[in-house]
Amino acid sequence: MHTYEERMRAVELYIQLGKRSRATIRELGYPTKNTLIGWYREYVRRQDLPLGSAPRPPKFSETQKQVALEHYASHGRCISWTMRALGYPGRATLTAWVREAFPETRTVSTGTRGPGHHSSAAKQAAVVGLYCREESAEALAKRVGVSRPTLYAWKNQFLGAKAPATMRRKKSAPLDPEIEELERQRAALQRDIRELQIEHDLLKTASELIKKDLGGDLQSLSNREKAMLIVALKNQYRPSALLM
Structure with missing residues (x-):
């Protein structure tokens, strides 16, 4: 994440160099072309840039999260099984949800280990x-x-x-x-x-x-x-x- 000053410096240089994104990025070493253009459009629209970046909306709704946790808890507490059955989320996301919802669970079954990690x-x-x-x-x-x-x-x-x-x-x-x-x-x-x-x-x-x-x-x-x-x-x- 870039600071307000870094973003303003990039936009000002972009304008100064005739809106040449490659030259701007080569000079500063950041950001990507699409990011730079996005900053510029925001600057044109507001005549300024926001002090902080707006937080991204969550990829999955709270309902989807609860459905995944319920499936995990009632089907052997297996990460892989839940992912295959529901088609979402990613392994890292589901593991984080499980550890948050079931803090007493020290280890999380990913389905890639032996038979002892599945319920009877x-x-x-x-x-x-x-x-x-x-x-x-x-x-x-x-x-x-x-x-x-x-x-x-x-x-x-x-x-x-x-x-x-x-x-x-x-x-x-x-x-x-x-x-x-x-x-x-x-x-x-x-x-x-x-x-x-x-x-x-x-x-x-x-x-x-x-x-x-x-x-x-x-x-x-x-x-x-x-x-x-x-x-x-x-x-x-x-x-x-x-x-x-």
Whole structure:
């Protein structure tokens, strides 16, 4: 930012040199051509220059800021995930907003680090997405903000290393005993995924309805809070499936 005296000196020299911007900038070493012309036009209009530069209006509205912070807080507290979902703001801006809104947060998850920087609910949602296969594992990992190996590490964490990485059946037909064993594994895997989906929905609903960050522990809820969750999810699951 240039002082009032520096701006006036530039405008006066610009006029003295016949409005030759290159000669003026070469003589003074500042500013840019567009800036110099802007100063000159302001001087012609006001016959003077303002003492200070007017502050720039904020690039994002307060509403946009709050929407971004709410998405960040309710979707695993991941910077990259929020940026991809909303399409704004830049990483530095969102990081500054997060540190301002959540001063207790010492580190901010950018989505480029390991699995420990995502909440349990975010990991579970990613694993469910891995098995639903509405997109490739590579695309899912990119959207979540982690690497493909990290995504499969989460799968191992929740379902075990022996669980297959996909529910698609093999095209080649094995022998009958092998088919039966594969069907048993598939059924068990479906049960595990359903339980994982239920737990994820319970944690997400608890975060939205009760405003609690449970850290993956539903047992810390009171009986009244558990009843609230069962009522909220009654259209998706049978009450018996939601008993905690």
